[in-house]
Amino acid sequence: MDSNDIVPDVIDEAPKEIAEITYADDVKVELGGELTPTQVKDQPEVNWNAESDALYTLLMIDPDAPSRKNPIFREINHWFVVNIPGNKVADGQVVVEYRGSGPPKDTGLHRYIFLVFKQSEKIVTELFIPKTTREGRLNIKTRDYIDEFNLGNPIAGNYYQAQYDDYVPILHRQIQK
Template identity: 60%
Template sequence: MDSNGIIPDVVDFVPEKIATVTYPSGVIVEPGKELTPTQVKDIPNITWDAESDGIYAVLMVDPDGPSRENPIYREFLHWSICNIPGNDLSKGQTLFEYIGAGPSNGTGLHRYIFWVFKQPAAYPTDQFVSKTTIEGRANIKTRDYVTKFNLGNPVAGNYFLAQYDEYVDTLQASLKTTEIK
């Protein structure tokens, strides 16, 4: 994560463990490996060394919107789940539905980062943002989540790189467009 500038762009500490991220396409995320938006379009499964009685939160962010050279929308939140018992994502609470990688044509490689945090307690919330909207996703800061929910350092993480492919046009057409501020 240091070699791709994730530390200190997004958080200040490298997670101690690697989260295993597996996509339905058969792709397994390896730190820093380039994948295509087509390969990562569907919700992945994530596992990590979880305590059986622990409660966790997962975030997936892209700090490179609209490009790594001009990240004025840093960070874009692609996915957020909280109140995950152990590492059973199906029992967690989805706050922001999964949106796959969608870097616009000509913006180069983007970093897509998965963070796993141990929560000090379950959080009551009724927030839910559909995968069909970008509202509330731009200019999110992982550091703000850490502070707001007292999450501490990530316990696991992983990331891949992606750049435009033809699937991005399909993805962007499926999103309700509102101006990103």
């Protein structure tokens, strides 16, 4: 994560563990490897070395919007789940529903970063952002979430890179203004 500027663009310290992320058709996220928006359109399975009696937070962001050269919307929240028991993401509280990658045409590769944090206590929030809206997703800061929810440094993470493909217009049509 250091070699692709995730440290310092998004976080201060790289996680020590790699989170295993698997999409449909057994498509796996490999640190910094390229995937297509078509491959990542559906919510993946995420696993990490978790303590069964601990709670975790999972965050997926794109810091490169609208492009890595001009990230004026840094960061975009693609997925945010809190209060995950162990690594059972489906049993956590979804704050921001999963949205796959949708980089605009001719903006090059975007980084899509998954970070897992061990919570020190249960997080209480009523916030919910559906996958059909941009509201509440743009210009977020991972560091602000770390401070607000007392998350500390991420314990696991992974990321892929993606650029525009023919699925992006389909994804964008799903967004309500």
